[in-house]
Amino acid sequence: MKIAIIAHDGKKPEMVSFLNKNKDKLKEISLVATGTTGKYVENTGLNVEKLLSGPIGGDAQIAALSAEKKLEMVLFFRDPLGKHPHEPDVQMLMRICDVHNIPIATNPATAQLLIDAFWSKQME
Numbered sequence: 001m002k003i004a005i006i007a008h009d010g011k012k013p014e015m016v017s018f019l020n021k022n023k024d025k026l027k028e029i030s031l032v033a034t035g036t037t038g039k040y041v042e043n044t045g046l047n048v049e050k051l052l053s054g055p056i057g058g059d060a061q062i063a064a065l066s067a068e069k070k071l072e073m074v075l076f077f078r079d080p081l082g083k084h085p086h087e088p089d090v091q092m093l094m095r096i097c098d099v100h101n102i103p104i105a106t107n108p109a110t111a112q113l114l115i116d117a118f119w120s121k122q123m124e
C-alpha cells in the first residue's frame with residue numbers, strides 16, 4: 001500500500017514543509033506522486049514513484065490507483081484560489097476516492113491528522 005502525494009503549484013511550498021515535518025514517518029512508507037510534485041518530494045530526500053504531471057494525466061493515474069484500492073490515502077493539497085485547466089480530473093479524483101472510501105486530505109491540517117492516525121495504527 002502506498003500514500004499518494006499531490007500539490008497544486010500554489011501549495012507546493014506547504015507540501016514541502018509538511019513532508020519535512022513528517023519525514024521520519026514518511027520515509028518508512030511507499031510514496032507515489034504526480035510528476036512535478038514528485039520532484040519536490042525527491043528534493044526533501046524521500047523516495048517517491050513519479051507519475052505524469054497532474055494536468056497531463058497524473059491526477060487520473062492517482063484516481064486509477066485509488067479505484068484499484070492500491071492506495072492507503074491521498075494527500076492532495078489543492079489551491080482553492082487558483083484556476084486549473086484540468087479541474088475535471090481534480091473533481092474525478094476526489095469523486096473516485098469517495099466512491100472507494102479512500103481517505104483524501106486536501107489541506108495540511110487534515111493531512112496531519114491522517115498521517116498521525118495511520119502512524120499510530122501501524123504501531124499497534
Ligand SMILES: O=C(CO)COP(=O)(O)O
Nearest residue numbers: 034035036037053054055
Ligand atoms: O496538477 C496537479 C494536481 O491537480 C499536480 O500536478 P504536478 O504535481 O505535476 O504539478
